[in-house]
Amino acid sequence: MFYIRMLGQYMGQYLKTRLQYRSDLVVELVSDLLFQAVNLIFIIVVFGHTDFLNGWSRDEIIFIYGFFLVPFALFSSFFNIWDFNERYIVKGELDRILTRPIHSLFQIVLERMELESLFGAITGFVVMGYAGARLGLTINWYDPILFCVFVIGGALVYAGVFILIACISFWADARTSIMPMMYNIGNYGRYPVDIYNTVIRFVLTWILPFAFVGVYPAAFFLRREEWYIYSFLTPVIGVVFFTISVFVWNEGVKRYRGAGN
Amino acid sequence: MDKYIEMIRIRFLMMLAYRTNYYTGILIYSINIGAYYFLWKAIYGGKETIEGLSVLQMTTYVAVAWMARAFYFNNIDREMAMEIKEGKVAVELIRPYNYLTMKTMQGLGEGIFRLLFFSVPGMLIVSLIFPIRFSADIYTWALFFVSIILSFFINTQINLLTGMTTFFLFNNTGLIRAKRVIIDLFSGLLLPLSFFPEGIQEVLKFLPFQGISYVPSMIFTSGFSSSETVQAIFLQGIWVLILIVPIQALWILAKKMLVIQGG
Numbered sequence: 001m002f003y004i005r006m007l008g009q010y011m012g013q014y015l016k017t018r019l020q021y022r023s024d025l026v027v028e029l030v031s032d033l034l035f036q037a038v039n040l041i042f043i044i045v046v047f048g049h050t051d052f053l054n055g056w057s058r059d060e061i062i063f064i065y066g067f068f069l070v071p072f073a074l075f076s077s078f079f080n081i082w083d084f085n086e087r088y089i090v091k092g093e094l095d096r097i098l099t100r101p102i103h104s105l106f107q108i109v110l111e112r113m114e115l116e117s118l119f120g121a122i123t124g125f126v127v128m129g130y131a132g133a134r135l136g137l138t139i140n141w142y143d144p145i146l147f148c149v150f151v152i153g154g155a156l157v158y159a160g161v162f163i164l165i166a167c168i169s170f171w172a173d174a175r176t177s178i179m180p181m182m183y184n185i186g187n188y189g190r191y192p193v194d195i196y197n198t199v200i201r202f203v204l205t206w207i208l209p210f211a212f213v214g215v216y217p218a219a220f221f222l223r224r225e226e227w228y229i230y231s232f233l234t235p236v237i238g239v240v241f242f243t244i245s246v247f248v249w250n251e252g253v254k255r256y257r258g259a260g261n
Numbered sequence: 262m263d264k265y266i267e268m269i270r271i272r273f274l275m276m277l278a279y280r281t282n283y284y285t286g287i288l289i290y291s292i293n294i295g296a297y298y299f300l301w302k303a304i305y306g307g308k309e310t311i312e313g314l315s316v317l318q319m320t321t322y323v324a325v326a327w328m329a330r331a332f333y334f335n336n337i338d339r340e341m342a343m344e345i346k347e348g349k350v351a352v353e354l355i356r357p358y359n360y361l362t363m364k365t366m367q368g369l370g371e372g373i374f375r376l377l378f379f380s381v382p383g384m385l386i387v388s389l390i391f392p393i394r395f396s397a398d399i400y401t402w403a404l405f406f407v408s409i410i411l412s413f414f415i416n417t418q419i420n421l422l423t424g425m426t427t428f429f430l431f432n433n434t435g436l437i438r439a440k441r442v443i444i445d446l447f448s449g450l451l452l453p454l455s456f457f458p459e460g461i462q463e464v465l466k467f468l469p470f471q472g473i474s475y476v477p478s479m480i481f482t483s484g485f486s487s488s489e490t491v492q493a494i495f496l497q498g499i500w501v502l503i504l505i506v507p508i509q510a511l512w513i514l515a516k517k518m519l520v521i522q523g524g
Contacts, residue, residue, distance in 0.1 A: 021432045028435030031442060038446045045456050046304050049311045054303045181289035188296045195303035200296065 006102060010110040018116065029119055036123045039065060039190075054195045060222055061191065063131035067221070068190045068214035069124030071154030073117050079159045080112040082179040084166040095258045105163070105249050137221065150217035150231070153238030157212045158186065160241030163249055170252030182208075189214040205230070212237050264358055265366045272370025280378055287383040290327055291390065297323045298391050312455045318482045319453075321393045326450050326478040328380040328387075333413040333473060335368035338437050341424030346431070354516075361421055361512060368417050396483055404490055408477040411497035415472045418504040419444070425508075428515035449475025453484070469504065472497040 018025050043065060047058035088094040088108065100107045165178055189210030193201045204211040217234045219227035298320050305316045314322065341364060344350045353360050387393060396402065423440045427433050445451055447470040454465055454475045465471055476493045479485045485493060 023430065024432040024435050026435075027433070027439060031435045031439030034439055035442045038442050038451070041446065042451055045452060045458070048458065049456065050304050050306060050308070052306070054306075178285055178289065181286065181293070184293050185289070185296070191300060196296065196299045200292075200299065 003102060003106060006106075006110060010113065011115065014113060014115060025116065029116055032117065032120060033123065036069060036120060036127075039187075040127065054192060056192045057135075059131045059134045063128055063135065063137075063222060064192070064215050064218040065190050066124045066127030066129075066131055067218035068154075069127065070121045071151045071158065071213050072186075073120030073124065074151065074155040075158035075162075076117040076120070077115055078109050078113050079162055080114055081108060081162055081166045082183075084108070085169040085179075089169045089256075092258050094253075094256060098253070098256075104253055105246065132221075135222070137223075143221065146220065150220070150234045153235035154213035154217060156238030156242040157209050157234075160238070160243075160245040161186075161208055161210075163242075163245035167245070167248045167252045170255050186210045186213070191215065209237050209241065265362060268363055268366040269370040269373065272367045273374045276371055276374040277378075283375070283379050287379060287386060290331075290379075290383055291387050294324050294327055294387055295391065312453065314453065314455075314482070314484055317392055317394055318484060320391055321395075321482045322453060322478050322484070324384065324387050324391065324393050325481040326474050328384050329409050329412065329474065329477050329481075330450060331375040331379045331383070332372045332409055333416045334375075335371050335417065335420065337364045337368045337417065338420040338424040338440070340364070340367075341421070342427040342433055342437065345424075345427040350519075354519075361508065364421065364424070365414075365417050368420070369413065372413055394482075396481065401480065401483065404494065405477055405480045408480050408494055408497060411494065411501060412473050412477050414501045415469050415497065415504065416444070416448075418501065418508060419469070421508055422504075422511060425511045425515050428518055444470055444473060447471070448473035449478060453479065455484075469500040472500050 040062065043058070043061055047053075047061070051057070053061060088097065094104070097104050097107050102110075162179070162182065165182060168178070185208060187210075188196070188200070189204055189212070192215050193204055193211045196204070201211075212230070212234045216227060216230040220231035301319050301323065302316060305311065305319070309315065311319075341350075344353060350360070353363075384393075388395070419440065423433070423437055426436055430436065447454075447465060447468065449471060450473075454462060454471055457465065472493075476497055480490055480493070
């Protein structure tokens with residue numbers, strides 16, 4: 001209960017600070033939209049030269065991308081820990097975090113949230129709506145429920161992977177450039193994994209399971225029955241990765257020795 | 262002039278101190294290029310060529326585009342925004358050098374470092390894993406180098422322009438991001454500009470972005486004929502000159518407008 005109240009408080013404060021620089025907020029939303037559009041343009045331009053990508057049509061690929069945007073929006077609103085090392089370890093900010101009465105990871109989530117990223121979900125719905133209409137997809141009564149489950153699963157996969165990478169800072173001092181690049185790798189889950197060779201497919205499924213954020217769950221709504229097993233694994237993988245990451249985080253915090261003054 | 266060369270050297274050495282970063286970076290760039298390789302292979306399907314580029318040329322294009330990016334890419338727009346926001350720019354302005362030239366030189370120092378410690382080893386590693394064709398023609402290599410130096414200048418000039426908008430907007434993280442996304446798409450990093458529909462290509466011809474990634478990458482993959490190459494490099498040079506005008510104008514305006522918010 002206390003946690004929920006804190007979340008509300010921080011959200012309120014966040015909105016106030018953001019609305020202070022309104023013009024910048026607008027530009028940021030536009031730039032987010034641009035970023036999403038760029039990926040869409042890439043798909044559209046590419047399909048100007050080919051009809052199928054390993055048996056997947058243009059609209060199916062667009063649908064997968066639309067789906068991907070929703071868990072990704074959820075993730076990027078709350079798990080902005082890509083600069084965790086510089087911001088918290090090197091500057092010793094984690095000392096302050098640890099004195100707070102809520103879980104350290106939750107405190108960081110609160111401090112670093114970027115609620116405007118949630119708009120990405122709207123883009124996702126629009127894109128899915130467009131592709132879904134063109135494909136003539138039907139919606140069953142259980143689809144919205146499964147959609148929520150898959151979206152949360154996907155967001156947890158992302159969160160888990162990024163928290164685990166942030167945890168490296170507890171053990172190694174060196175700055176790493178893994179974080180920003182991980183965003184790039186995450187993008188490959190947007191395309192059907194069967195276009196990659198077995199090694200990359202394995203990595204995207206079990207090691208850095210980004211395929212569970214895009215193609216696997218989306219395949220369910222595209223009624224691609226051969227992928228159903230993976231679709232239903234989405235929440236499982238999400239919960240498993242997130243739990244592991246929180247566990248590793250707790251271990252890491254125990255090892256943490258302040259760097260600042 | 263000496264002080265600017267010294268600036269390049271200092272940045273280079275600063276980067277050298279953090280070189281371990283780059284080993285992981287190379288690995289991840291390779292994975293990145295690898296994924297694009299498979300994506301393009303699937304896009305080609307059975308086709309021999311698309312828009313005059315074979316799969317092999319396409320793979321080379323992607324690899325060289327990313328590796329060249331390591332050279333021309335820099336964050337001086339973000340650095341400038343930070344310095345302006347923190348008020349440090351006031352100190353920079355009274356120092357006996359031109360702030361903008363100094364920023365460019367820092368970017369160059371960073372670029373040279375990444376070219377030597379990132380792009381070259383990265384390209385070697387990538388070429389071991391994926392089929393990439395290097396041109397044997399020394400003339401092509403020379404033109405490629407001229408071209409990426411011009412790429413660096415065009416990209417840096419755009420960064421300077423974006424950085425300077427902080428003087429007017431105070432907080433421009435959104436704009437910086439938007440600029441980055443636009444450059445990724447319209448510079449030809451993600452896909453060759455010749456893949457775009459005709460109408461868009463016509464518009465892109467009149468923008469400076471093609472000079473950042475498309476031109477050097479096409480030269481490297483021998484996707485241009487020799488007359489096209491000369492023309493493209495000439496156009497890059499023209500853009501470098503044209504962009505000086507808005508930079509100077511904005512700079513004069515910015516100095517008048519300057520508000521130090523702290524520091």
